[in-house]
Amino acid sequence: MAKDKNRESILLAVKERVKQSEELQLTQMIVDATGERRYRDLKDLLSQIEQDRGWSEALKHLSKARALPYILPIGAGPSKTLIEDLKYRETVFTILECNGFEPIPVTTEEILSRLENEDSLIDASKSFHTECESLAIKQIESGDTLFFDQAYRENSISMDMVNLLEKIQHEEVASLSLEKHGDKINVLPLWFCEKGRQTLSQLGIKGTKIDSETFDIVISVIHQEIPIAETKMKPITHPSNLLYQTLLTSTINHDIETMCSLASMYSYHPLKSILEESLDNYEKHSSSTNFRKVLTCVNAHIRVRTSESILLLEELAQSKDTRIATTSITALGNFYNESAASALVDLLCETKNHEIENTTIRAIKNVSKRCFETKYVVRNAIESTACTNIGRLKRLYKEIWKEKEKYYL
16 A cells, blocks of 8 residues: 555646646747747747736736746857847737837836736736826836837827827927037937937937037938027936836947847847948958957847847848858848748858858758748749749758747747
């Protein structure tokens, strides 16, 4: 009898260990999808968990994802890292179909805890959207419009809020008065209003002081006159959300390390500017030190993983400098979506360079491990008459189909 009881307890312990392992594996899949910005895969995972076990279980796995690391590509930083703060937040808002509301002054953890009692992802999205809009309107009316960027809102923000946002942002710029010291203009107040932040960021401006010529360019983009005075500046309204305060500071200072640690989609423009500057320096003096700076910038784009970075890297992949081209191609191989797959397949179809061809093939294979659509992108290219590497493409198609299903998701 004692032996039977021991045997039973051992079997129970084994079953419990297996269950824990399966739960951990499921959470890790959510971690990886979030870290790699595979929104569609993440939503499918959460929907499947909800269908099998209920919304509360899906939410539990999403919450647990904050405590587990995901693997970074070689050269993109440490070998593993926890999901970056703003990447995680932006993912949560995307899954809940509340894009554009991210700057509201509520932590991501608080948001998830408030959704525990909802019955489904759909219900959670509806209730959260109502709360988001209410909080966002109050924040905007208080004068804090920072990072409420309509370019990222998709269809989640109502037209009433869009109109309010445009009105307040226009008034913010209209009320500005900037100081001039010698031949430099202090644009710090402009960084702290959304219209100004967007303009300065997109123009690649670093710091808080610019010359008159650069200021004229800024004004031409903003389409609003801003008086220059010797008087003291008005008090500046800081972002209500502390994470966005940190993001703004890192944007102003072009602080790559901090931008990577947050990994926000709003980091794209400053990271693009820093990369372009690094490329200019490398073209003028092709030293190993300057090339390492280019690598650091490319790796930052991999870490943040915005869709805009795919277009930038695709352009760089056309570089006559093979070193730059192969670096960009390898980077594209770490964006697991159809756009990256299409860019790489197009490049493979066009190139006559053996090194570029091999690098591109490796990159396509890597994308195919996380992006099922890669197979169909390759197949469509095979059916095209424009591809010059049709034989290699056919072999690649067969190789991809042989990959085990464990790679998908």
